[in-house]
Amino acid sequence: MDMTKKETLAEYSSNAEFGFYVFHEDVFRQNIRNMKEAFSSRYKNFQLAYSFKTNYLKRICEICAEEGVMAEVVSPQELRYAKELGFRPGEIIYNGIIPDTAMKLLVSRKGYVNIDNLSEYTRIANLARNTGNRIRIGVRVNLDVGQTYASRFGMSRDGSDFRPVMNDIADNPDISLAGFHCHIGSCRQLPYWKRKAEEMAELALEYGAEYLDMGGGMFGPMPDELASQFSGYVGSYEEYAEAVAGTMKKYFPDETVKLILEPGTALVGNTMDVYARVENVKTISDQMFITVNCNSGQLGMICDCRDIPVEVMKTWQSKKENGWAAKDAIIAGNTCLEFDYIKKGFSGTVRQGDTMIFRNVGAYSISSSRQFIVPRLAVYDYETLKILRAPESYEDMMKKYLQ
Ligand SMILES: Cc1ncc(COP(=O)(O)O)c(C=O)c1O
Incomplete structure (x- = not known):
């Protein structure tokens, strides 16, 4: 038998x-396609990235490349790995906290690099001045969307770094603002996502942005026996898309601002x-x-x-x-x-x-x-x-x- x-x-x-x-490759591929469909049917100017750190098995990263999903990395080792797997700078998002490596991507002027704080910004501004390259950066913001803890990542409007960075970008001929980024860990419930989308859209209206990268941190498909153990409701791709892409569509009906997501768990769990x-x-x-x-x-x-x-x-x-x-x-x-x-x-x-x-x-x-x-x-x-x-x-x- x-x-x-x-x-x-x-x-x-x-x-x-x-x-x-x-x-299970078929499940991963289907997750990618379902998520893309859910978001891009509501907002076409949409780009999916995959958070390498969540699971950087080579086959998983290769499938991302095959499916047109960008690489989201947070360390020099991950960046090098993404490049070795054939991702080009324009297909990589770097949210690292190690500025030297991020700078190499910036210098190529194609990579997406989101900076976390004023020190990183200052180093990048110096690099831009010394090399004569005009550098595009994303700014990672720290938002209160009602979560139970204060995140340590990004810059908050009322914190020490946000104003100096935004003021300098406005005056600095060597730097331009490409977009805003926000990832809040352990914050998977739908209402948080809706609020994040609204706050990010407000930032884009105020400062201008080519993209809004909403990070990762969504629930993915799971059996009921698991879903029932999470406090609060476990949203589906469609519901996240309604909360996020639906909000983007209201703020930017002509879809001029690109919506980026960088989930890991929701795709690979x-x-x-x-x-x-x-x-x-x-x-x-x-x-x-x-x-x-x-x-x-x-x-x-x-x-x-x-x-x-x-x-x-x-x-x-x-x-x-x-x-x-x-x-x-x-x-x-x-x-x-x-x-x-x-x-x-x-x-x-x-x-x-x-x-x-x-x-x-x-x-x-x-x-x-x-x-x-x-x-x-x-x-x-x-x-x-x-x-x-x-x-x-x-x-x-x-x-x-x-x-
Ligand atoms: C910047 C950033 N983006 C995306 C992710 C992916 O989060 P998740 O696996 O919860 O979707 C993380 C996880 O820590 C992260 O730090």
């Missing part, structure tokens, strides 16, 4: 030293699973612990705060034998950290050797996992079952310590 892809991957998992990620093997099941007092061969740091932020969806695939052996009846069990990771918990409250039947599939782990998982006592995991392609990124080895982890 032919094995399904899931069964084949479960078999890989039963033989692998560590768990691994599985990437539901495109990856982790397959991990159950290594051990035990009880301590009345609490059952199930330990698997990956850890919470490898599954991303979703694991820190949410009860992530999991499916158990039985091994051949455990189909024949009875598993443990788990009730309110804790699924724990393969590190020595006491609270390396992947999920609490798991109920089902499970046995050593079974495979657990954790869903919706595409965002801030592989790119932000630590190399603490175990190497980072491999990535497989769901369609071809080929490796997209090899697992890290002992040498990757330890070689530099031996030098």
